[in-house]
Structures are given as C-alpha cells and as structure tokens.
Amino acid sequence: MLPTNTTDTLFVINDTHYSRDDCQRAADRFLSLPELATPENTRIAVCFQDTFLWLALCLAWRERGGSVLPIHPGTPKSAARELALRTDCTHFLYGDSGQPEALPRPEGNTPRTVAAGGELIQLSSGTTGTPKPISRSWRDIDRELATYIRTFSAADELTPVIACPVTHSYGLICGFFAGLERGVVPRIVTNLNPRFILDQLRSHPRSLLYASPTLLSLLLRMLPDEQTLHRVMVSGASLPMPLLEQLKARSGGVFQQYGCSETGCIAIACHVAEAGMVGTPLEHLDVVAGESADKPAEICVSSGERMTRTRDLGYMDDHGCLHFIARMDDTINVAGINVYPADVENVVLQHPEIREAVAWKQPDAYAGERVFLTFVAGHEIDTEALRRWCRERLSPHQVPAAMEQVEEIPRLANGKISRRYLSERYGLSTHRHHKETPA
Amino acid sequence: MSKYRDSGGRQTLAPITETIRVALQRHLPAARLDNFSTHARLNADLGLDSIMLMELLVSLELENGLSISEDAFIGENLETVRDLARLLAEGQHEVLA
Numbered sequence: 001m002l003p004t005n006t007t008d009t010l011f012v013i014n015d016t017h018y019s020r021d022d023c024q025r026a027a028d029r030f031l032s033l034p035e036l037a038t039p040e041n042t043r044i045a046v047c048f049q050d051t052f053l054w055l056a057l058c059l060a061w062r063e064r065g066g067s068v069l070p071i072h073p074g075t076p077k078s079a080a081r082e083l084a085l086r087t088d089c090t091h092f093l094y095g096d097s098g099q100p101e102a103l104p105r106p107e108g109n110t111p112r113t114v115a116a117g118g119e120l121i122q123l124s125s126g127t128t129g130t131p132k133p134i135s136r137s138w139r140d141i142d143r144e145l146a147t148y149i150r151t152f153s154a155a156d157e158l159t160p161v162i163a164c165p166v167t168h169s170y171g172l173i174c175g176f177f178a179g180l181e182r183g184v185v186p187r188i189v190t191n192l193n194p195r196f197i198l199d200q201l202r203s204h205p206r207s208l209l210y211a212s213p214t215l216l217s218l219l220l221r222m223l224p225d226e227q228t229l230h231r232v233m234v235s236g237a238s239l240p241m242p243l244l245e246q247l248k249a250r251s252g253g254v255f256q257q258y259g260c261s262e263t264g265c266i267a268i269a270c271h272v273a274e275a276g277m278v279g280t281p282l283e284h285l286d287v288v289a290g291e292s293a294d295k296p297a298e299i300c301v302s303s304g305e306r307m308t309r310t311r312d313l314g315y316m317d318d319h320g321c322l323h324f325i326a327r328m329d330d331t332i333n334v335a336g337i338n339v340y341p342a343d344v345e346n347v348v349l350q351h352p353e354i355r356e357a358v359a360w361k362q363p364d365a366y367a368g369e370r371v372f373l374t375f376v377a378g379h380e381i382d383t384e385a386l387r388r389w390c391r392e393r394l395s396p397h398q399v400p401a402a403m404e405q406v407e408e409i410p411r412l413a414n415g416k417i418s419r420r421y422l423s424e425r426y427g428l429s430t431h432r433h434h435k436e437t438p439a
Numbered sequence: 440m441s442k443y444r445d446s447g448g449r450q451t452l453a454p455i456t457e458t459i460r461v462a463l464q465r466h467l468p469a470a471r472l473d474n475f476s477t478h479a480r481l482n483a484d485l486g487l488d489s490i491m492l493m494e495l496l497v498s499l500e501l502e503n504g505l506s507i508s509e510d511a512f513i514g515e516n517l518e519t520v521r522d523l524a525r526l527l528a529e530g531q532h533e534v535l536a
Contacts (some may be wrong), residue, residue: 313450
C-alpha cells in the first residue's frame with residue numbers, strides 16, 4: 001500500500017514532506033559508513049535531535065533486519081550512552097552528526113549475539129522509574145501491525161496526527177508504521193506550539209490524533225468553540241473520567257488502546273463507554289483476565305509460546321471486551337477489601353474545585369493498607385470538609401485516610417505520575433517540605 | 440495601547456519577561472525559579488520539560504493574552520527566557536498590526 005512513486009510524500013514532520021527517496025538518501029549516509037554497512041550485524045543505540053533522521057534510519061534498519069534502540073531526543077549524552085551500554089548495543093549514535101561510536105563489551109561478557117532478523121529495543125519505565133530493556137523482533141511487530149490494522153478498520157481513511165514521541169513504540173508502531181501500512185500519510189508533530197497543533201488538526205479534518213492525556217487536556221483548553229477534534233486515540237488506561245467526558249464532548253470519537261512494551265498493542269476499543277474499557281483483544285493474542293468487575297484477575301497475554309504477565313488487573317465482559325481496573329501494585333487492600341485508585345479519583349474529580357487527584361496506598365497498623373490522596377485544586381480546600389464530601393460519595397474503605405493538597409502532583413523524572421512513587425516518597429518524609437526543597 | 444509597549448509604541452521585553460516569571464510561579468511550581476533571569480535556559484536552568492513548556496504557553500495565552508503565531512516552531516530553537524519573550528512579543532505585534 002506504500003506510494004508507488006518514490007518521490008511521493010511518505011510522511012510529514014510538522015510542515016516538511018519526506019519521500020521514500022529522501023529516506024533512502026539519509027539512510028545511505030549511515031550505510032556508507034564501514035561500521036554500519038551491514039545493519040543485520042549491528043545493534044545500534046540512536047539518540048537524534050532530528051526526528052526525520054531517526055525515522056529514515058529506523059525504516060532502513062527494519063527493512064534490513066538490524067536491531068535498534070531509540071533514545072528520546074534531548075537525553076544528555078552520558079545518560080544516553082549509559083543506556084546504550086546497558087542494552088548491550090554495538091554502536092552509539094548521538095546528536096545528528098551520524099558518527100557512530102563502537103561500544104566496548106562489558107568485561108567478562110560472552111560474545112555479543114545480534115538477534116537474527118533484528119529487533120526494536122524499548123526501555124520500559126516500569127513503576128520504579130528504573131528503565132528495563134525489552135526487545136521485540138521486527139517479525140513480532142509485523143504481526144502486531146497486521147492485526148492492529150485489521151481490528152482497527154475505523155482508522156482506515158484517517159490521517160494519523162502523531163503528537164507523541166516516535167521514539168516510543170506507541171507513536172512509532174501504532175501511529176507511524178500503521179499509517180504507512182495503511183497507505184495514508186502520517187503527520188508527525190514535534191512542534192510544541194499548541195496553536196500549531198490545533199492548526200494541523202484544522203487543516204486535516206479527517207485526523208486521528210495520537211497524544212498523551214496531558215497534551216490532550218492542554219489542547220482542549222485551547223480549542224476554539226467552533227473547532228472539534230475529529231478522532232482521538234488515548235492509551236494507558238489511566239484517563240481520568242472528566243477528561244474522557246470532555247474529549248467525547250469535543251471530538252467526533254474517542255478510541256482507546258491498551259498495551260505494554262513486551263507485546264505492543266493488546267486491545268483496542270472503538271467506543272469507549274467508560275475509562276477502563278480497553279476493548280477487543282487483537283486476534284493474534286490470547287488474553288486471559290478476570291470474569292467480571294467483581295472478580296478481576298491479572299491480565300495475561302500469550303503470543304505463540306511467550307506469555308506476558310502485565311501486572312494489571314482487569315476482566316473480560318460478556319461481549320469479549322477487556323476492561324482495565326488498576327495496576328496490581330496500585331491496588332489498595334483496606335482490611336481485605338480491594339480499593340482501586342481510579343474509583344476514588346473519579347469521584348474526587350467530580351468536586352468542582354479539584355483539578356487533579358491521585359489515590360495511593362500507605363501501610364496501616366489496623367487495616368493493612370489505607371487510601372491516601374494527593375490533589376491539586378484552584379483554591380485552598382479544607383480537608384475536613386473534603387473528607388465529609390467524600391464520605392457521602394464513597395464507601396467507607398474508599399474514603400482517604402489522609403489528604404494532601406499540593407500545587408503539582410510530584411512526578412517521576414520521566415514526567416509520569418507513579419502511585420508507587422507517591423507512597424515511597426511519603427514513607428521517606430512524613431511531612432511535606434514547602435518550596436525550598438533543593439533540586 | 441498595550442502594557443507590553445513603551446510610550447513610544449516600541450516593544451519592550453521586560454514586562455513580558457515578568458509575566459513569564461509570574462506564570463511559572465503560579466502554574467509550574469516544579470520550575471526552578473531561583474535560577475530565573477532573562478538568560479536562564481528553559482530546560483537546563485529552569486527544569487522545564489516539553490509538556491511543562493506547553494503548559495506555560497497555554498496559560499500565557501489564556502490568562503495573559505500572550506499568544507504565539509501558529510506558524511512559529513517551538514522546539515530546541517527556543518532555549519532561553521529571552522527567546523520565549525521575543526517570540527511572545529512578535530505574537531503581540533501581529534495581533535496589533
């Protein structure tokens with residue numbers, strides 16, 4: 001389905017069009033270097049500022065069965081090199097100079113074997129914030145793409161507007177590769193100007209926007225009354241209910257997909273009735289979960305011989321639709337009753353003053369664990385009044401035992417909110433320092 | 440008459456820079472404001488990542504009416520507070536012109 005003419009636009013980054021020839025020329029520059037002449041024998045770590053260079057290289061390595069680890073642009077060189085070493089890469093490319101550095105093998109290590117057929121190496125942030133390398137063969141990714149496209153036929157004629165990193169599998173595989181396979185022209189947006197992004201969406205009325213929940217909520221704030229988003233894809237199964245409702249009101253349709261670095265996309269929902277509804281599992285996967293909302297179980301995914309335990313709790317409904325309930329690590333066991341953070345957060349978020357809320361657990365001498373709440377609000381909130389408000393709307397074990405109002409929810413270095421991090425952080429210092437905390 | 444122009448109608452960056460500082464203080468408590476100056480680098484000195492930068496732009500537009508033209512590219516080209524102030528000043532200019 002790729003354009004037949006090699007000078008036709010293959011994809012667009014911001015406003016610049018790139019053809020297959022452009023990609024070939026850029027890739028040839030790398031392939032002409034003796035170190036990189038045979039991609040199938042290399043495992044390269046790539047940290048480029050220039051998104052086009054990364055995509056051109058990625059396409060060439062995929063085609064020739066080379067292995068590649070993309071590193072998010074802007075990562076400091078020493079940190080990027082460290083990741084390259086830790087993932088056992090043969091070469092490290094940094095900046096846009098394209099000059100590869102041959103990496104030494106860790107001492108005492110057995111000779112490196114480069115996976116036959118090549119793989120895409122991803123770093124999963126996990127809940128601890130320490131990145132863990134996960135490799136997937138290109139063949140496995142091809143299989144994912146084939147069923148992703150078949151299952152997600154609602155996107156067939158849509159223009160993917162990818163406003164999330166294409167160094168990450170979500171943007172790269174589901175946004176960029178899937179768009180190319182469908183024969184449409186994917187549009188990648190790296191420009192952080194929100195008005196530019198809205199303009200792109202206006203100029204492509206049949207767009208499918210891939211973006212993070214944070215970006216979506218920022219765009220919604222800027223969205224002119226007369227404009228709506230055509231179609232929106234959300235991922236991660238942690239979308240706060242008010243954001244989902246707002247997105248539905250201001251768009252022609254919200255899709256949701258669920259996945260993990262090990263298997264890629266697991267399920268996709270074309271009608272998202274509630275935040276945890278992640279949809280039909282892709283047909284090449286065998287997905288096992290709990291039988292009902294009252295009896296959730298860990299979502300386990302098999303693909304061939306490989307089984308992945310997601311550490312997520314969920315269930316499959318009578319229509320074969322998968323529902324995500326919570327990360328297992330985030331589930332709060334209050335005196336034997338499971339409390340799921342989203343159930344608490346979605347109620348608290350109905351409070352007119354509260355903008356953000358995260359529920360997390362703390363050990364408790366009597367109950368085993370208790371619900372704690374960190375929230376952001378427009379004004380200072382009287383926590384006693386808030387607790388009374390919660391008591392009227394939540395069951396007793398769901399009512400937060402302690403609440404803290406903050407100006408911003410503390411995040412991991414990668415910008416993600418981690419309930420585990422909030423728990424550990426609280427465990428370390430029981431009272432909050434104000435402002436003066438040194439960076 | 441804009442508060443972002445002096446009596447001669449010339450643009451001055453000082454009020455915009457101050458507006459940026461106040462917006463950071465109000466909306467991005469994680470920013471390292473002690474490092475704030477016109478020459479402070481948004482990422483390296485103030486600790487703003489891409490999403491924080493977007494949050495800043497959105498609040499500057501919605502609360503201070505300081506908008507950036509939709510054609511403007513914001514990425515690695517935007518390094519310091521001064522770069523941002525200039526871009527915002529240009530946006531003002533377009534609106535008034």
